[in-house]
Amino acid sequence: MDQADDKPVTSLRQLAAAENECRRCPLYRDATQAVPGEGPSRATFMLVGEQPGDKEDIAGKPFVGPAGRVLDAALKDAGIDRAQTFVTNAVKHFKFEMRGKRRLHKRPNNYEIERCRIWLDHERELVQPRTVIALGVTAARSLTGKTLTIAKMRKVPTTMADGTTLVVTIHPSALLRIEDEADKRAAYQDFVADLKAAAKAGKR
Numbered sequence: 437m438d439q440a441d442d443k444p445v446t447s448l449r450q451l452a453a454a455e456n457e458c459r460r461c462p463l464y465r466d467a468t469q470a471v472p473g474e475g476p477s478r479a480t481f482m483l484v485g486e487q488p489g490d491k492e493d494i495a496g497k498p499f500v501g502p503a504g505r506v507l508d509a510a511l512k513d514a515g516i517d518r519a520q521t522f523v524t525n526a527v528k529h530f531k532f533e534m535r536g537k538r539r540l541h542k543r544p545n546n547y548e549i550e551r552c553r554i555w556l557d558h559e560r561e562l563v564q565p566r567t568v569i570a571l572g573v574t575a576a577r578s579l580t581g582k583t584l585t586i587a588k589m590r591k592v593p594t595t596m597a598d599g600t601t602l603v604v605t606i607h608p609s610a611l612l613r614i615e616d617e618a619d620k621r622a623a624y625q626d627f628v629a630d631l632k633a634a635a636k637a638g639k640r
């Protein structure tokens with residue numbers, strides 16, 4: 437049953453339940469559970485990542501793994517209170533491949549992103565953020581319907597069809613993959629600068 441087309445969703449609790457029952461794409465089959473967005477029912481900022489990771493899939497909560505810790509630090513450095521943000525993902529089930537006993541992240545494809553967008557749309561309708569921050573290309577694709585490069589989109593906030601401000605930046609997991617410490621510090625500062633731009637846009 438396609439829950440998304442079947443029942444009205446009028447609260448975040450209903451939304452979480454509907455996501456867990458969702459069969460709109462094959463990703464529900466191997467994941468532990470859907471990972472719904474988390475945060476205040478009305479929030480100034482909505483942060484949209486790609487999909488739950490291994491830790492998030494088990495915990496059922498978004499951004500509780502290593503990338504979440506980077507995000508927490510960057511939000512603090514940008515002057516954004518995480519308690520006032522709604523944090524979610526473009527795709528609600530964890531996509532992975534087995535490598536030995538490890539579950540390695542696999543990027544969702546365009547079909548999976550499109551099929552899952554209905555849940556992000558519901559979240560935006562319920563939470564009504566003033567500013568949406570797309571963390572990485574998957575989130576940017578889900579929010580704009582276009583395949584964009586981060587380099588092209590970041591720095592300049594845009595306005596979405598419903599009037600919400602959209603800021604695009606990298607996914608914090610990208611910082612975890614940079615080995616050179618100086619490069620990592622510079623990339624982190626750029627990430628914080630993007631979040632500061634979002635904070636400024638949110639005050640307008």
Ligand code: SF4
Nearest residue numbers: 458460461528529552
């Ligand atoms: S990833 Fe999204 S569209 Fe696919 S089954 Fe899960 S909730 Fe449904």
